[in-house]
Amino acid sequence: MSDTPTLLLVDDDSFVRRILKDVIADTGIELRLLEAADGEEGLAVAAREKPAVMFLDLFMPKKSGLEVLGAIKTVSPTTRVLVISSMDAEPVVEQAMAAGAVGFVGKPFHPLEIASAVRQALAH
Numbered sequence: 001m002s003d004t005p006t007l008l009l010v011d012d013d014s015f016v017r018r019i020l021k022d023v024i025a026d027t028g029i030e031l032r033l034l035e036a037a038d039g040e041e042g043l044a045v046a047a048r049e050k051p052a053v054m055f056l057d058l059f060m061p062k063k064s065g066l067e068v069l070g071a072i073k074t075v076s077p078t079t080r081v082l083v084i085s086s087m088d089a090e091p092v093v094e095q096a097m098a099a100g101a102v103g104f105v106g107k108p109f110h111p112l113e114i115a116s117a118v119r120q121a122l123a124h
Helices: 014-027 039-049 065-075 090-098 111-123
Strands: 006-010 032-036 053-056 080-085 103-106
Touching: 006 014, 006 039, 014 032, 014 111, 032 039, 039 053, 039 065, 053 065, 053 111, 065 080, 065 090, 080 090, 080 111, 090 103, 103 111
Parallel strands: 006 032, 006 053, 053 080, 080 103
Antiparallel strands: none
């Protein structure tokens, strides 16, 4: 078993997942990257793989990001969740943080924001 931390990207937009993968690859941080296309799949992958960090969109089919946040501590208690969403109004950010997220990155994002969020979550 590898000591390389796993990062799970959960977003229903395949373009966003691809951009995130490219940005994370460019950071130089050694990570095993996994993807899920909706909240239900993301929760199943998290339960199976126990990722160190998860990027989680809030608005997705099947299960919303807030629903996933509510369930993640049961299926993968050590996963640190970073919410990534175009809905970055203060009440939304506060709700995500209150539900257990350790960080919030607004879309569109800058690559340096992603690298910083990943580093902080891994150190958390």
